[in-house]
Amino acid sequence: MEKYVILAVTENHPGVLSRMTGLLRRKMFNIDSLTVGKTTNPRISRFTIVILGNEKQARKIARNIENFIEVIEVHVMKMDEIVSREISLVRVKADSVSDPEVLFVFPGVEVKERLDGDEIELEVIDRDDQTDNFMQYLLDHDVLVEKWVRSGVIAV
Amino acid sequence: MIGADALLATLERKGVKEIFAYPGGAVLPIYDRMPNYDIRRILVRHEQAAAFAAQGYSRATGGVGVCLATSGPGATNLVTGIADAKLDNIPMVAITGNVFTHLIGTDAFQEVDIVGICEPIVKHSYFVTDANEIPRVLEEAFYVAKSGRPGPVLIDITKTAQSDSLDPAIVKSILSGEPVEIDLPGYLGDPEPDLSEANTVVDIIAEAERPVVIYGHGVNLSGAEAELQEFLDITGIPHVWTLHGIGSADETGELALGMLGMHGTGTANYAVHHADVIVGIGIRFDDRITGLLKEFQSNNKIVHFDIDRAEFDKNVDLDGRILGQLRETLPVINQKLKNSELELGSKIGEWCGLLRGKKKEWKLDPNKPKVLTEIAVINELYKIIDQDDIVTVDVGQHEMWAAQRFFPKKSRKFLASGGAGTMGFSFPAAIGAAFSGNDVWSISGDGGFQMNIQEFATCVQDKIPVKIMVLNNSFLGMVRQWQELFYDNNYVDTPLVNPDFAAVAAAYGIPSFTVTNLKDTTEVLQKMKAYNDGPIFCEFKVEKEENVFPMVPAGESLGNTKLNKDTTIED
Incomplete structure (x- = not known):
């Protein structure tokens, strides 16, 4: 199983998101990540959906998405063949960071601020696999993560 | 002009001559205006029958059937018929009323999210809260239902949108008969042929x-x-x-x-x-x-x-x-x-x-029947019907026997619930198919017929000339067959105690017959054929434990097609 990204351009209507997620559910996909937002044209939305599967499954599901009346355009690509980013907002326990250097090893990480003494806030902008790696890296260095909020992947 | 007028005027303009419908609180604005339009209402006795009748009309004519129901239970009663239309790619427009817009989302009386419920079983759906959208939405719904790979389209309209007045500019455009512009940037309709291979x-x-x-x-x-x-x-x-x-x-x-x-x-x-x-x-x-x-x-x-x-x-x-x-x-x-x-x-x-x-x-039926079997009735029927006659069937043994033996000269003559396999389909589908102008024979088993038996009343009140046949073997025949072949004759809940069907039909005022032997079959079928004054009914009391062959046991290869209990095509 590999990660595939489905990029869909749709009309910005209520219910489109529900049709998408309903389809994925009934075709027995667990959504790895899904983001949606307006474009420069407020009538048009752009979806980035990440699923786990093989190429055949990804192409099949893309064709089903294409069949929705409100879907204008669909592309399907392998995750590692596409430019993608994910944002994380992270709070870690300040006194668990014994060596501040661990926060600067990954280039996508920015230390935003120290909050009221005992928490540090980080912002991570990176590929999702790098984000996973950073998460593991902090755990390996006994950094106590209080909160980790991920935006889901966006890709072009 | 209010939303209800816009709906009915647009239906009229789309050439809709009849709608299969049942009234209720959330569609009262529409019912109030219906007498002003040249659209015949067929008053079904259960909304499921409205959906199947609309489908029957579509299947028989190639047009787009329309059904209408009120909010809540009215709408949910359509669901099986909509799902059935989706699985069989039948173009259909289903219209539901919903509660007033200001009550949406408050768990109001008879409020259900029918658009949400139907999401996986429609080709497309609309939730309309603005009366001005009604003409465009209907125009799109008919186009989407019929073009490309056909399917059902649901339009849920709040009572507010049905009751509100339209903008004068839109009213003017409706009255002038100008074509309504559709707005479907993502929909291609019929795809461009791809002949690259x-x-x-x-x-x-x-x-x-x-x-x-x-x-x-x-x-x-x-x-x-x-x-x-x-x-x-x-x-x-x-x-x-x-x-x-x-x-x-x-x-x-x-x-x-x-x-x-x-x-x-x-x-x-x-x-x-x-x-x-x-x-x-x-x-x-x-x-x-x-x-x-x-x-x-x-x-x-x-x-x-x-x-x-x-x-x-x-x-x-x-x-x-x-x-x-x-x-x-x-x-x-x-x-x-x-x-x-x-x-x-x-x-x-x-x-x-x-x-x-x-x-x-491997010719079917090599021997003449000696007793009254479903196959015998079906074969007699096929001998006497005209080439334009339509046969609708329910689901189960009679459906398969009827399908194996029917060789009509035209398509759209054998109407069945294929993908969904919905019991109760045949009778209401026949009601809709009758509006094609052809004679329609509805065949059901004793199980399926009771699922929409209330449509006797529809046929009587609206004088719909369906020739109704029930092949009664006192079992849910196909399920019993599986119990016999795969569950060691363990007939749990497949034997049925039935009413005197002809007496029930008669109670509704429908001329009716009961046939118990082979020799009366043709004569009664001929009487049914000749009758042209509304519905007519016959129950055939057939052999109880016949099995449908050939048969491929579920999940097995076509090579294992059993010609009878003991022989396969590879033997």
Whole structure:
């Protein structure tokens, strides 16, 4: 199983998101990540959906998405063949960071601020696999993560 | 002009002559205005019947049937009929009222999220809160329902939108009869034909030694019957058909092998099982026709003509694909076949000879019936009906017996709930089909008939001339058959205690008969045929424990088609 990204351009209507997620559910996909937002044209939305599967499954599901009346355009690509980013907002326990250097090893990480003494806030902008790696890296260095909020992947 | 007027005026402009409907609180603004429009209301007695009647109309005429129900339970009662239409690709517009806009989301009385409930079973749906949107939404709904791969479209309209006045500019445009602009940037309607693999497909067909054509519902949905016949004539390939393919080509020739699948003919299943090339035309390779997939797809090449790209390589891996309306793509392939230097048919002589022999050997009903069986009634019916008559069936044994034996000269003459297999379909579907102007025979079993028996009242009140037949074997026959064959005769809840059906019909004021022996069958059927003053009914008390053969046990290969309990086609 590999990660595939489905990029869909749709009309910005209520219910489109529900049709998408309903389809994925009934075709027995667990959504790895899904983001949606307006474009420069407020009538048009752009979806980035990440699923786990093989190429055949990804192409099949893309064709089903294409069949929705409100879907204008669909592309399907392998995750590692596409430019993608994910944002994380992270709070870690300040006194668990014994060596501040661990926060600067990954280039996508920015230390935003120290909050009221005992928490540090980080912002991570990176590929999702790098984000996973950073998460593991902090755990390996006994950094106590209080909160980790991920935006889901966006890709072009 | 209020939203209800905009709805009815647009329906009228779309050529809708009748709607199958049931009133209720959330559609009162529409009902209030209905008498002002030239649209006949058919008052069903359960909303499910409205959906099936609308479907029956679509199936029989090729048009778009319309049903209407109120909010809450009215809307949820449509659900089975909508799901059935989705699985069988039937164009239909289902309209529901919903509560006032300001009450939406408050769990108001008779409020349900019908758009949400129906999301996986519609081709498209609309939730309308603004009266001004009604003309455009209806225009789009009819277009979406009918174009491309057809399907049901749901329009849920709040009572507020039904009651509000429209902007004067929109009223002016409706009254002037100007075309309503649709706004569907993501919808192509009929896809542009993709014939990029045409040469591959032609070569595969020409080089085949044991080819077979499977044609299905796509042929009549596309209106491509003549183009299919030309394809069969040019290639001389033996052909089999799906439940919904019945009547789409000449089905009486020596190489017309019958319906295929779980209850297909021995010859049809034998041909598909042994074919080196399968040409699927307007079919979707569903499990009831393929049997065990890995055997369906072994040592053969499969080419597929379809309108929906999502069907390609869905269940079987293809060797050639032709996308588009069959009425557009088949002529291109036919022309290529005619122009080619290939000696069509030169390699298939031996194969055709073999199949002709099998067809004779495995002929259905070789012996005259001695007692009243469902097969006997069905065969007598087919002897007396006219070629324009329509037969609707329910689901189960009678459906399969009727499908195996019907060779109408035209498509849209055998109406069945194929994909969903919905019991209770036949009678209300026949009510809708009656508006095609043809005589309609509805066949049901004793189980399915009780699921929509209340439609007797609809037939009487609206004087709908359906010829209603119940084949009563006092069992849920098909389920009993499975219990007999696979669950050691453990007949749990399949024996049925039934009412005196003819007495029930009579209580509704419908002329009725009960037939208990073979010799009365034809005479009563003739009486039903001659009757033209509304509905007429007959119950046939048939043999109780007959089994439908041929049969492929669920999940097994077509090669395991049982001709009877002890013999398969490979024996």
